[in-house]
Amino acid sequence: xxxxxxxxxxxxxxxxxxxxxxxxxxxxxxxxxxxxxxxxxxxxxxxxxxxxxxxxxxxxxxxxxxxxxxxxxxxxxxxxxxxxxxxxxxxxxxxxxxxxxxxxxxxxxxxxxxxxxxxxxxxxxxxxxxxxxx
Amino acid sequence: xxxxxxxxxxxxxxxxxxxxxxxxxxxxxxxxxxxxxxxxxxxxxxxxxxxxxxxxxxxxxxxxxxxxxxxxxxxxxxxxxxxxxxxxxxxxxxxxxxxxxxxxxxxxxxxxxxxxxxxxxxxxxxxxxxxxxxxxxxxxxxxxxxxxxxxxxxxxxxxxxxxxxxxxxxxxxxxxxxxxxxxxxxxxxxxxxxxxxxxxxxxxxxxxxxxxxxxxxxxxxxxxxxxxxxxxxxxxxxxxxxxxxxxxxxxxxxxxxxxxxxxxxxxxxxxxxxxxxxxxxx
Numbered sequence: 001x002x003x004x005x006x007x008x009x010x011x012x013x014x015x016x017x018x019x020x021x022x023x024x025x026x027x028x029x030x031x032x033x034x035x036x037x038x039x040x041x042x043x044x045x046x047x048x049x050x051x052x053x054x055x056x057x058x059x060x061x062x063x064x065x066x067x068x069x070x071x072x073x074x075x076x077x078x079x080x081x082x083x084x085x086x087x088x089x090x091x092x093x094x095x096x097x098x099x100x101x102x103x104x105x106x107x108x109x110x111x112x113x114x115x116x117x118x119x120x121x122x123x124x125x126x127x128x129x130x131x132x133x134x
Numbered sequence: 135x136x137x138x139x140x141x142x143x144x145x146x147x148x149x150x151x152x153x154x155x156x157x158x159x160x161x162x163x164x165x166x167x168x169x170x171x172x173x174x175x176x177x178x179x180x181x182x183x184x185x186x187x188x189x190x191x192x193x194x195x196x197x198x199x200x201x202x203x204x205x206x207x208x209x210x211x212x213x214x215x216x217x218x219x220x221x222x223x224x225x226x227x228x229x230x231x232x233x234x235x236x237x238x239x240x241x242x243x244x245x246x247x248x249x250x251x252x253x254x255x256x257x258x259x260x261x262x263x264x265x266x267x268x269x270x271x272x273x274x275x276x277x278x279x280x281x282x283x284x285x286x287x288x289x290x291x292x293x294x295x296x297x298x299x300x301x302x303x304x305x306x307x308x309x310x311x312x313x314x315x316x317x318x319x320x321x322x323x324x325x326x327x328x329x330x331x332x333x334x335x336x337x338x339x340x341x342x343x344x345x346x347x348x349x350x351x352x353x354x355x356x357x358x359x360x361x362x363x364x365x366x367x368x369x370x371x372x373x374x375x376x377x378x379x380x381x382x383x384x385x386x387x388x389x390x391x392x393x394x395x396x397x398x399x400x401x402x403x404x405x406x407x408x409x410x411x412x413x414x415x416x
Contacts, residue, residue, distance in 0.1 A: 003360075008290070011362045017333030018370050022289045030199055037198045040219055075331060084330040084371075085194040085287060092219040098149070099401055102334045113335060117399040121326070121337025128366040 016127050019078040029081020032069070035059040036086040039093050048093065074105050136234065136308045136315035140181065141381040141389070141410040142174070143349065144267055146190060146322040148259040149401035151223055154266050167405055170395025171267045174409055177393065178268050183318040185231045187238070187280045187304060188261055189380045190322045191287065193218075195258035202288050203250035205300060207242075208257075208281035209235040216256035225262050225271075231278040234311055238280065241307035247300055257281055264322045267407075286323065286374050290361065297376045298357035301383020308384075321381030323374025325396075326367070327403035336369040337404045343396060345375060346408055352388040371403075385412040 012020040019025065026033075035056070038044045048055045056066045068076040069090065077087055091101035103113035116122060128134050153164045195216040197203070210230050215222040242249050260283075265275055282304075285291055292300075301319065308317050325342040328334050348356040357379055364373045382389070395407040 003293075008361075012289075012365065015333075015365055017331045018328065018365065019331055020289055020365060020370060021287060026199065026288050033194075033199050037194060040195075040217065045219075078330055083194070083287060086199075089194070089219055097401070098329060102329050102402055105330060106332055106334050116335055117337075117402060120339065120398050121404065122328075122333065122335040124336055124338045124341075124367055127333050127336065 014130050016130055021083045025081045026083070027081070029065075029083065031059055031061045032065045032077065032080060032082050033086035035061060035069075036082070036089040039089040045093050072104070074101065078105075136311035136313060136317050138305055138308050138317050138319055138384055138412065139183065140318045140392075141385045141412070142264075142268065142318060142320040143346075143378045143381055143406065143408040143410070144264050144320065144322055145324055145400065145403060145405045145407065146260045146263040147400045147403045147405065148193075148218070148263065150405075151259045151263040151266060154271065155224055164400075166397050167400050170397060170405070170407055173393045174268055174407065175270060177409065181318075182316065183277055184315045185234055185278045185280060185317045187282055187308075187317060187319045187384070188264065188322070189282045189284060189320060189377045190260035190264070191285065191374060191377065192283050193258055193260060193287070196255040197283070199288075202285050203252075203283065204285050204292055205247065206250040206252050206283040207235055207239045208252050208255060208283070209239055210253045210255070213255060213257045213261075213279075213281060215262055216258040218258055222256075223259065223262050225266060226274045228257055228261065228265070228275060228279045228281070231280055233313070234308075234315065234317075235280045237311050238304060238307040241310060242300070242303050245303045245306065247303055252281075252283070255281075260322060264320055282380070284377050284380070286376065291373055291376060293361070294359050294376045294379050295357045297379040298354065298383035301380040301385075304380070305384045305386060319381045319384040321378035323377050324368070324372055325375060325404040325406035326369050327371045328369025329371050329402055331370070333369070335402060337398050338367050338369075338372075339396070339398060339404065341367040342404050342406055345378075346394060346396065346406060349378065349382050349408055349410060350389055350391045356382065382410070385410055386414060388413040
């Protein structure tokens with residue numbers, strides 16, 4: 001039972017509003033994610049908080065990645081190879097919860113996002129497939 | 135001989151751990167989440183398993199991007215709670231069962247599952263939240279734990295079919311362990327949730343309940359669900375549910391449902407929980 005890797009990967013691009021963390025993204029975002037991981041250590045967090053740009057200078061990330069980190073533009077960071085569990089180290093250091101940080105990727109206010117979750121979450125209707133519009 | 139007596143499936147949302155640690159379980163928001171575990175806490179108090187093989191995933195805590203094991207088994211003596219960025223959870227260390235863990239690891243490798251063996255690691259909310267949900271807040275966990283970490287972060291994760299087959303192999307391995315042990319297998323993570331991108335917040339209660347239904351009885355249809363279906367139907371993080379299939383596979387050909395719970399939301403996530411026992415024909 002062999003899966004065609006090309007079809008397998010191509011199918012991910014058909015999901016609306018979603019960046020699947022593929023090997024290609026993992027390669028692109030390697031230094032970005034490892035930078036985020038470095039914030040797990042208290043001494044690194046202190047250095048990061050004191051001067052974000054100086055801290056980033058030590059990491060061989062692209063200028064785009066560094067700017068997106070400084071902007072806390074999480075959708076952009078996903079596009080540049082970030083993974084949410086690693087990016088979580090950045091927003092946790094900022095003191096944001098998952099709900100607060102995740103809502104910034106949806107174009108909704110955190111209040112509207114929380115209200116949507118309390119009402120049962122976002123329906124998958126129309127968000128399963130771009131091609132099939134279902 | 136050791137035997138697998140039950141399976142537990144449960145979400146492992148970090149906010150649930152925070153609610154317990156910050157004494158918020160009585161708040162209106164959290165009450166319905168925890169109410170669904172009351173039966174299970176009392177049940178496990180009577181069952182008194184000796185060991186739990188606890189299937190979970192690490193969330194960039196013990197493992198970063200340097201090494202990505204698909205299936206890793208913890209063979210160490212003990213595992214401390216991870217510092218996930220705001221200090222470790224105030225929960226007891228997790229005590230391993232190295233004899234059983236090594237027996238399972240060796241048996242699995244000879245059964246053609248090429249496991250990664252971990253002697254030292256910390257364990258994050260993926261492993262400790264299920265323990266808190268099932269045992270509350272004891273001074274020491276009343277069970278030994280064999281951690282089984284699955285990569286569900288970097289694609290591709292293992293297929294559902296492979297997870298189910300791994301569960302079947304764990305069943306064979308446990309049954310050949312000479313000591314008389316009451317062993318449970320827990321599958322954790324899920325249910326539907328998406329933590330990233332404009333589609334974040336997706337919840338699919340209908341699909342989640344179809345999945346819970348599928349764990350009960352003789353059907354093995356769930357093992358054939360492809361990754362793309364989890365992604366489309368249950369959000370990018372719903373893929374964690376493949377870990378429940380390791381638990382289901384370990385219960386053998388058929389199961390009976392003892393308890394079931396479903397609640398939306400906990401943070402960004404649908405909480406699912408099920409307690410199953412094997413109907414043994416062998």
